[in-house]
Amino acid sequence: MSDAIYRTYRIVERRPEGAVGATLILDGALAAEPGQFVMVWLPGIEERPLAVMDDDPLSMTVRVVGPFTRALAACGPGDRLWVRGPFGRGFPVKGERLLLAGGGSGVASLTLLAKRALAVGAAVRVALGARSSDQLMLPWRFAGLGCELLLATDDGSAGMAGTALDALEPALAAGWPDLVCACGPEVMLRALARRMAGGATPLYLSLERAMKCGFGVCGNCTCGDRLVCRDGPVFPVDEVLCLLEPTLG
Amino acid sequence: MARDLSVELAGVRLRNPLVLASGIWGSAAGTLARAARAGAGAVTSKSCSLEPRAGHPNPTVLHWGHGLINAVGLSNPGAAAERDELVHARAEMVGTGAVLIASVFGDTPAAFAEAVGIVAQAGPEIIELNISCPNVQSEFGRPFALEPLAAAQVTEAVRAVYPGPLLVKLSPNATELLAVGRAVAAAGADGLTVGNTLGPGMLIDLEARRPILSNRVGGLSGPALRPVAVRCVYELAAVLELPIIGTGGVASGRDALEMVMAGAAAVGIGSALYDEGDAVFARVLTEMEAWMEREGVASLDEIRGCAHV
Numbered sequence: 410m411s412d413a414i415y416r417t418y419r420i421v422e423r424r425p426e427g428a429v430g431a432t433l434i435l436d437g438a439l440a441a442e443p444g445q446f447v448m449v450w451l452p453g454i455e456e457r458p459l460a461v462m463d464d465d466p467l468s469m470t471v472r473v474v475g476p477f478t479r480a481l482a483a484c485g486p487g488d489r490l491w492v493r494g495p496f497g498r499g500f501p502v503k504g505e506r507l508l509l510a511g512g513g514s515g516v517a518s519l520t521l522l523a524k525r526a527l528a529v530g531a532a533v534r535v536a537l538g539a540r541s542s543d544q545l546m547l548p549w550r551f552a553g554l555g556c557e558l559l560l561a562t563d564d565g566s567a568g569m570a571g572t573a574l575d576a577l578e579p580a581l582a583a584g585w586p587d588l589v590c591a592c593g594p595e596v597m598l599r600a601l602a603r604r605m606a607g608g609a610t611p612l613y614l615s616l617e618r619a620m621k622c623g624f625g626v627c628g629n630c631t632c633g634d635r636l637v638c639r640d641g642p643v644f645p646v647d648e649v650l651c652l653l654e655p656t657l658g
Numbered sequence: 659m660a661r662d663l664s665v666e667l668a669g670v671r672l673r674n675p676l677v678l679a680s681g682i683w684g685s686a687a688g689t690l691a692r693a694a695r696a697g698a699g700a701v702t703s704k705s706c707s708l709e710p711r712a713g714h715p716n717p718t719v720l721h722w723g724h725g726l727i728n729a730v731g732l733s734n735p736g737a738a739a740e741r742d743e744l745v746h747a748r749a750e751m752v753g754t755g756a757v758l759i760a761s762v763f764g765d766t767p768a769a770f771a772e773a774v775g776i777v778a779q780a781g782p783e784i785i786e787l788n789i790s791c792p793n794v795q796s797e798f799g800r801p802f803a804l805e806p807l808a809a810a811q812v813t814e815a816v817r818a819v820y821p822g823p824l825l826v827k828l829s830p831n832a833t834e835l836l837a838v839g840r841a842v843a844a845a846g847a848d849g850l851t852v853g854n855t856l857g858p859g860m861l862i863d864l865e866a867r868r869p870i871l872s873n874r875v876g877g878l879s880g881p882a883l884r885p886v887a888v889r890c891v892y893e894l895a896a897v898l899e900l901p902i903i904g905t906g907g908v909a910s911g912r913d914a915l916e917m918v919m920a921g922a923a924a925v926g927i928g929s930a931l932y933d934e935g936d937a938v939f940a941r942v943l944t945e946m947e948a949w950m951e952r953e954g955v956a957s958l959d960e961i962r963g964c965a966h967v
Contacts, residue, residue, distance in 0.1 A: 414720055417865045452866035456716035622719035626932050628684025634692040
């Protein structure tokens with residue numbers, strides 16, 4: 410007799426995320442640290458890592474990029490999901506003035522951090538970047554939690570015209586944050602790491618990689634000598650200097 | 659007093675008997691070098707083939723309660739890219755004192771030989787032939803390691819093009835294990851890795867009402883495999899002079915010493931990284947030394963094969 414490998418949940422609510430995906434709110438909790446991820450299996454389709462957008466009730470936000478995410482985003486209330494985890498090392502919940510930067514589906518890694526930080530009295534500003542307003546994900550969630558939103562779109566259709574980094578630059582230049590956390594495309598993470606290099610403010614980055622096991626055995630998700638699934642996905646910036654190299658490790 | 663844990667494997671001296679098993683932590687230079695820094699005597703890259711392979715879709719690797727089950731399906735970047743990565747790995751391993759073992763597989767003896775020719779350009783101290791993966795049977799047919807003749811043909815083909823230290827990785831699933839071992843030895847292998855995963859096995863999810871692994875079946879590793887692997891090492895060591903890397907479920911100093919008493923020259927460690935990551939190497943070595951101290955054993959040579967009574 411063994412425990413089941415997957416916990417099954419049913420979707421209670423599906424909330425569209427602009428034109429690019431959906432947030433799925435499930436019928437139970439899963440205790441997780443902010444920044445941790447779960448492996449979600451759709452039998453007959455595939456299994457992929459997804460950030461824990463919220464842990465009670467367990468919720469995840471999916472951006473459609475391929476067959477698996479298309480199938481997952483098409484699920485709705487009553488549909489079942491198979492979940493194992495949570496896995497990995499999350500963000501530290503510390504500091505009084507948190508500046509968060511999210512791009513693409515990476516924004517879902519930051520919501521639980523915002524929730525926990527606000528719960529202990531920190532101020533949280535969130536810079537979200539996307540190509541256009543219909544590509545922004547989870548602004549409603551951050552706003553609902555009480556974060557100050559700094560929006561940027563390439564075409565200026567929401568917030569300022571520019572990137573998430575442009576949106577957070579004034580706060581960074583003013584020395585406002587005592588902690589910066591980011592998740593998104595590596596080009597964005599790299600630019601942020603370079604921008605903050607040499608400064609005293611700690612920077613934590615959440616990396617995204619294709620994964621197989623999710624628990625540090627298969628070696629599919631390396632970054633330099635780190636295993637993103639187990640040593641990360643959240644790293645203090647000096648642990649993933651491989652990101653700053655011209656070609657990714 | 660420090661005990662001598664160094665061992666001789668296929669003419670190569672290892673500072674200690676612990677070998678990172680193939681398929682664990684992939685082939686990235688960074689992670690191979692990290693295992694070396696963590697204390698492994700040798701590290702084995704993930705098996706590569708002549709051409710790149712995507713492997714099976716997820717789910718591919720699961721923890722089922724008594725070890726792991728996997729059907730990754732030999733995903734790899736192909737021999738040329740692997741060679742380039744292993745060049746980096748060797749550079750990053752300089753100063754660690756660990757040895758690099760490059761694992762290679764193919765769908766024919768000729769493909770094995772061609773892939774070895776490319777990977778050997780990176781200068782690994784040892785080449786290991788993976789003739790025993792149980793997870794690609796639907797594509798490649800029965801593993802070479804199940805048939806003495808097929809296993810010998812692969813070994814011969816590689817021996818003809820590669821003069822360096824050569825290990826062949828056998829399968830605990832071979833019904834004619836001793837015949838396979840003898841055939842591989844006669845074909846020119848310098849040593850054996852014993853062995854690959856057990857099974858294959860299957861897990862069915864009740865709610866999904868279907869097998870979990872996308873390949874349906876996969877090889878078992880970890881604690882459930884260990885007694886089988888010990889028996890395989892014991893049987894082969896009884897009849898062959900070749901050095902053996904005893905691999906299967908080793909997670910403690912006692913497990914490693916058990917392999918040595920069965921006759922293993924060195925000891926592979928793989929699934930144990932699930933529990934504690936690369937800290938397993940230092941812990942196992944410390945436990946081995948403590949036992950040797952307690953029992954008055956100065957070197958592993960004193961106890962190698964001693965269980966053959």
